[in-house]
Amino acid sequence: xxxxxxxxxxxxxxxxxxxxxxxxxxxxxxxxxxxxxxxxxxxxxxxxxxxxxxxxxxxxxxxxxxxxxxxxxxxxxxxxxxxxxxxxxxxxxxxxxxxxxxxxxxxxxxxxxxxxxxxxxxxxxxxxxxxxxxxxxxxxxxxxxxxxxxxxxxxxxxxxxxxxxxxxxxxxxxxxxxxxxxxxxxxxxxxxxxxxxxxxxxxxxxxxxxxxxxxxxxxxxxxxxxxxxxxxxxxxxxxxxxxxxxxxxxxxxxxxxxxxxxxxxxxxxxxxxxxxxxxxxxxxxxxxxxxxxxxxxxxxxxxxxxxxxxxxxxxxxxxxxxxxxxxxxxxxxxxxxxxxxxxxxxxxxxxxxxxxxxxxxxxxxxxxxxxxxxxxxxxxxxxxxxxxxx
Amino acid sequence: xxxxxxxxxxxxxxxxxxxxxxxxxxxxxxxxxxxxxxxxxxxxxxxxxxxxxxxxxxx
Numbered sequence: 001x002x003x004x005x006x007x008x009x010x011x012x013x014x015x016x017x018x019x020x021x022x023x024x025x026x027x028x029x030x031x032x033x034x035x036x037x038x039x040x041x042x043x044x045x046x047x048x049x050x051x052x053x054x055x056x057x058x059x060x061x062x063x064x065x066x067x068x069x070x071x072x073x074x075x076x077x078x079x080x081x082x083x084x085x086x087x088x089x090x091x092x093x094x095x096x097x098x099x100x101x102x103x104x105x106x107x108x109x110x111x112x113x114x115x116x117x118x119x120x121x122x123x124x125x126x127x128x129x130x131x132x133x134x135x136x137x138x139x140x141x142x143x144x145x146x147x148x149x150x151x152x153x154x155x156x157x158x159x160x161x162x163x164x165x166x167x168x169x170x171x172x173x174x175x176x177x178x179x180x181x182x183x184x185x186x187x188x189x190x191x192x193x194x195x196x197x198x199x200x201x202x203x204x205x206x207x208x209x210x211x212x213x214x215x216x217x218x219x220x221x222x223x224x225x226x227x228x229x230x231x232x233x234x235x236x237x238x239x240x241x242x243x244x245x246x247x248x249x250x251x252x253x254x255x256x257x258x259x260x261x262x263x264x265x266x267x268x269x270x271x272x273x274x275x276x277x278x279x280x281x282x283x284x285x286x287x288x289x290x291x292x293x294x295x296x297x298x299x300x301x302x303x304x305x306x307x308x309x310x311x312x313x314x315x316x317x318x319x320x321x322x323x324x325x326x327x328x329x330x331x332x333x334x335x336x337x338x339x340x341x342x343x344x345x346x347x348x349x350x351x352x353x354x355x356x357x358x359x360x361x362x363x364x365x366x367x368x369x370x371x372x373x374x375x376x377x378x379x380x381x382x383x384x385x386x387x388x389x390x
Numbered sequence: 391x392x393x394x395x396x397x398x399x400x401x402x403x404x405x406x407x408x409x410x411x412x413x414x415x416x417x418x419x420x421x422x423x424x425x426x427x428x429x430x431x432x433x434x435x436x437x438x439x440x441x442x443x444x445x446x447x448x449x
């Protein structure tokens with residue numbers, strides 16, 4: 001029978017930063033990860049914004065695969081819009097090596113004083129006398145631990161959310177179904193990310209290419225199940241056959257990316273959710289790493305304050321909701337609206353939009369800037385979104 | 391008797407099917423997808439979501 005102030009479920013970016021921050025605050029912290037190896041299987045396209053990342057860690061060549069200067073957006077009829085990183089605010093500045101990055105973050109958590117257990121799942125949850133009895137199965141052995149606070153950073157398939165009574169079930173228009181191949185023998189500029197948009201390529205999503213060094217790139221797709229007639233893999237295979245017939249696939253990555261926008265609340269008595277579990281992923285880009293790390297940090301601070309006050313109720317933990325909402329909640333809401341709008345545009349319209357920005361220098365790689373440039377050219381088309389853009 | 395089955399040779403154990411299940415009829419245990427037939431309503435949300443086309447309802 002062990003007692004912890006905080007048990008963090010899931011050792012991805014949200015969980016490891018939460019555990020690290022809580023341990024630095026002097027709390028007794030346990031970080032558990034159901035997989036035997038942290039960071040694999042990867043379920044990610046691995047792009048992050050430079051500034052976002054540098055808020056938390058010093059970039060290290062051990063886990064940075066590429067540095068990105070340009071983003072090229074390609075419409076169904078091959079019109080190209082190029083965004084380049086002259087200014088701040090870039091959405092993808094680095095492509096990470098998540099297998100290494102995630103382990104690095106977990107080690108930071110353990111260095112800060114958190115206990116870490118891998119091949120350890122949370123299997124049961126009950127509230128008792130104001131705390132939580134959490135059943136865990138560690139390397140096949142069941143035990144029960146008591147935690148004042150549980151941080152659910154357990155990914156898209158979060159169990160903690162369900163136990164806590166926070167309904168985060170995704171509808172078929174709130175998830176991107178994704179497959180990605182790590183490919184060699186293909187042509188690309190190694191400082192550029194590529195995005196193919198349009199129903200022709202990916203109904204309700206897009207196809208991406210993110211360089212990983214000079215010789216290989218993540219080529220992946222996200223499609224929305226409510227719109228797609230076939231599986232994500234089918235659309236990706238068709239694209240790869242057409243664009244990279246000589247390419248070799250050396251790794252396969254699969255994932256579901258939440259694109260729900262902001263949930264009402266990520267807290268319940270004794271529980272906070274962070275990262276994919278809290279649907280903190282950006283609905284347009286599908287990027288979730290920086291929001292996850294930010295959320296983990298906010299959750300740990302809220303846990304520290306709650307433990308100091310000896311009050312782990314939903315009411316107290318609501319501070320965490322306020323924190324993540326004021327940090328990035330607004331952009332989740334904005335980008336969900338924008339995504340819904342984008343999905344209604346047919347391919348000829350996307351072509352028209354891309355053509356109008358073709359050859360124009362846009363010196364910032366961000367959705368917001370892109371939306372702003374489009375709005376200037378086509379105010380009527382995007383008029384109902386002006387409050388989110390201007 | 392219809393039931394939901396997973397083709398383990400196709401499954402990429404990503405958890406997308408768990409995220410869309412309203413009935414808690416599935417769970418990702420490390421890399422093994424468990425399906426709880428007693429809870430499954432055959433609504434097929436997971437079938438439509440699976441990136442790898444690894445799920446199907448069979449007689």
